[in-house]
Amino acid sequence: MAAAVSLKASQYVPFHLRFSLLCQTSKEPSQWTGPARSRSWNRLLLKKRARMGIVKERRRARVSDGNSVVTEYLVQGFGWGVRRMLEDVDEMRKVADVQAEAFHSPVAIFNDFFLEIFRADVFSAVLYRIRNSLPDRYACLVAESIEDVAVELAGVVDCTVQRDEDVLRHLQGAEEYLYVSGIAVRTRFRRRKVATVLLRACDALSRLWGHRHVVLRAYEDDFAARGLYSQEGYVVVSRDPFWVSWLGRKRRLLMIKLTHSL
Numbered sequence: 001m002a003a004a005v006s007l008k009a010s011q012y013v014p015f016h017l018r019f020s021l022l023c024q025t026s027k028e029p030s031q032w033t034g035p036a037r038s039r040s041w042n043r044l045l046l047k048k049r050a051r052m053g054i055v056k057e058r059r060r061a062r063v064s065d066g067n068s069v070v071t072e073y074l075v076q077g078f079g080w081g082v083r084r085m086l087e088d089v090d091e092m093r094k095v096a097d098v099q100a101e102a103f104h105s106p107v108a109i110f111n112d113f114f115l116e117i118f119r120a121d122v123f124s125a126v127l128y129r130i131r132n133s134l135p136d137r138y139a140c141l142v143a144e145s146i147e148d149v150a151v152e153l154a155g156v157v158d159c160t161v162q163r164d165e166d167v168l169r170h171l172q173g174a175e176e177y178l179y180v181s182g183i184a185v186r187t188r189f190r191r192r193k194v195a196t197v198l199l200r201a202c203d204a205l206s207r208l209w210g211h212r213h214v215v216l217r218a219y220e221d222d223f224a225a226r227g228l229y230s231q232e233g234y235v236v237v238s239r240d241p242f243w244v245s246w247l248g249r250k251r252r253l254l255m256i257k258l259t260h261s262l
Contacts, residue, residue, distance in 0.1 A: 074208075075201040076146060078193035080154060082201035085140040087130055095140060096123035098156050102184035129158070136209055137161045141201050143185075143194050155185035155194040159205055167215055170237040170256060177213040177256075178206040199232045206259050213256055220251040233257045 073081035085091055100119040129138055143155040162179045171177055180202050185194045206214045218225045220239065234255040244251050 073146075073201075074141065074204045075197055077197045077200065079146055080143045080192075080194055080197045081146045082141050082143045082197055085130075085142050085156070091142075092126045092130070093123055094153050095126055095142060095156050096120075098153055098186055099182060099184045101186060129160075133160075139205060141198060141205065143198055143201075152186065154189040154192075155198050156182065157184070157198045157202060158182040159202055161209065161211065162215075167254065167256075170254070171213045171215075174211075174213050176211060177215050178202065178209065178211045180214060180216040183216075195228060196232065199228070203232075203257070203259050212259055214259060215254070215256050217252045217254055220253055226253070226255075229255050 073083050075082045085095055096119055099122045100115065104115050104118050126140065129140070137160065139159045141157050141159060142153050144153055145151045158181050160179045160181070161176050163176045167177065168174055180199070183195060183198060202214055216229065216234065218229055234257045236253045236255050238254040240251040242251075
């Protein structure tokens with residue numbers, strides 16, 4: 001289904017492999033891979049996040065003493081609003097729950113046990129990205145009901161600025177692009193346009209950050225997802241080579257969309 005990328009985890013995989021599969025990044029990850037960050041680096045991140053208004057103190061809509069605080073969404077539509085994930089543990093766990101539900105394949109024995117391990121791995125991946133990425137290089141977007149923000153998150157998506165040369169050769173004049181991955185929608189909210197609104201929020205974020213191209217990958221046999229992406233303006237520019245299927249892996253399509261920067 002278009003609401004969730006067809007990544008499945010039929011058995012437990014070590015964290016470093018699971019993280020790589022879940023994020024589906026290109027050859028050049030945009031996260032920090034060097035030594036532990038210094039205090040000055042941490043302060044730089046906090047200051048930049050503060051300027052962009054996404055620090056923990058900027059809460060989403062909540063009701064207190066009968067007064068509600070209006071949330072600023074990137075995109076609204078079909079009853080859903082999409083915003084950046086709050087940088088607190090509770091919301092990151094909610095994001096991990098959504099992605100774990102979407103990407104975990106049930107197993108016959110000890111399913112609950114493996115699901116919990118997978119959920120912990122996903123949470124670790126979310127936490128790692130937030131702690132090791134500049135706020136204008138990575139964002140986790142979440143979709144929620146506009147009418148009732150107390151309801152659980154309906155869907156999530158990861159957006160990362162990348163510069164993979166294999167992708168850039170399809171993007172005339174571009175030095176970087178916004179890569180979309182990890183699209184996940186809770187089962188009970190599927191077929192209700194959540195994925196559509198998430199994709200449109202990715203477009204809005206791309207324009208906000210000054211990038212003209214949005215890029216994603218879809219499995220060749222996932223016709224529902226391909227149909228949704230095509231409707232939203234994505235076009236296929238390349239495919240994995242045929243020999244990929246000989247290794248027991250699904251072939252993927254590289255799809256791009258041209259946006260107009262603000």
